[in-house]
Amino acid sequence: MTTEATLTSTSASPTARQVWTRARGIALALVVLLAGAVAIAVIRSDARHGELDPRSADPGGSRAIAELLADRGVDTRVVTTLDEAATAAGPDTTLLVATPDLLTPTQQTRLHNAFADSRGRTVLVASGSASIERLAPGVTADPATSLDSTLSPDCALPAAQRAGTADTGGVRYTTTHLGADACYPSERLATLLRIPDGTGDGDTIALGAPDILLNDHLDEQGNASLALQLLGSRPHLVWYLPSLSDASATNPDDERSFFDLLPSGWLWGTLQLFIAAALAALWRARRLGPLVPEKLPVAIRASETAEGRARLYRKTDARDRAADALRSTTRTRLAPLIGVPVTQAHTPEALLPALSAHLHGDGNGQDQQSLLFGPPPSDDAALIALADRLDALEREVRRP
DSSP states (O other): OOOOOOOOOSSOOOOHHHHHHHHHHHHHHHHHHHHHHHHHHHHHHHHTTTTTOTTOOSTTOOHHHHHHHHHTTOEEEEEOSHHHHHHHOOTTEEEEESOGGGSOHHHHHHHHHHHTTSOSEEEEESOOTTTHHHHSTTEEEOSSOOSOSEEOOOSOOHHHHHHOSEEOOSSOEEEOOTTOEEEEEETTEEEEEEEEOTTSSOEEEEESOSGGGSTTTTTSTTHHHHHHHHHSSSSEEEEEOOOTTOGGGOOGGGOOOHHHHSOTTHHHHHHHHHHHHHHHHHHHSOOOSOOOOOOOSSOOOHHHHHHHHHHHHHHTTOHHHHHHHHHHHHHHHHHHHTTOOGGGTTOHHHHHHHHHHHTTTOSOHHHHHHHHHOOOOSSHHHHHHHHHHHHHHHHHHHOO
């Protein structure tokens, strides 16, 4: 007949139910976050469908301004490739570049060379630092966008004077061109710049925001008047919508790194997330201060605690800590038996004389000092021998 010994575990492993109970809050939060992200992506994809497209009647489209221009005899043609946009530049044409930042550096340089001497008008919509310096040399985009969307003209440009206030707030520009018109300033920086070319007939306009061209903002402020004057000065309007499928965009010299593909402001966003995580960690961290006793949720036998602690000492070969724990406990129990205050139990000058007097001089005082305050044992056998000697000393003191 064989018997099977079962070792009793000193700590209870969490069950699957307990793990689920603890983690379900985090899992629910992740599900809600994922669902919210999907919903926002769907909503934004619908809202951005046809953005700045003169053929789109969506709120973000520009069909309304195209219809108004058609009533005034201006024909609008949509192009999606750089070659079409470059060949369309001419003295009787206004070239509108909807999203200049989508163009690669090589495309930006080619486009600027195409319209620089065309004596026509070029309108750059919300051109940021990634494109403005190539498309309009001498112009710099400020990193901080305007906080106000509706601004006053505050310049001598006739089109701006006639339109009055308009929603141009967005990218802000500075320029070194002496003959440039800086209009609709926000904190002393212009959100609309008109830079004339060398011939005096053509010009380039940097518009800080696309709001005046959108269907849902066209009837606000002087947006319609300003848009008609900027885009209707010539009989032909070429509306360039840069496309990622354009063959001219695949240039090996324009390969971007991972950080170039990240949206602007990612550095500040990451810093804000780091600060929020640090504050959350500080909020949830254990507070500094004295230990506070509390009742355990379950009763644990003293033998289990002693066994678990002994296993930890053995696993790390911490014989010095184990010996210190044995000696400290023995001194604490001996002190009241020999008339020494517990506060002085760990002081050799107070404990050893009282112990020798209690034993009536039996034993060697040097041995007692080595036993109670000596160096750590060198191996496990010495540690076991130390424990036996401490038990024998305590029994001897307790003996009547």
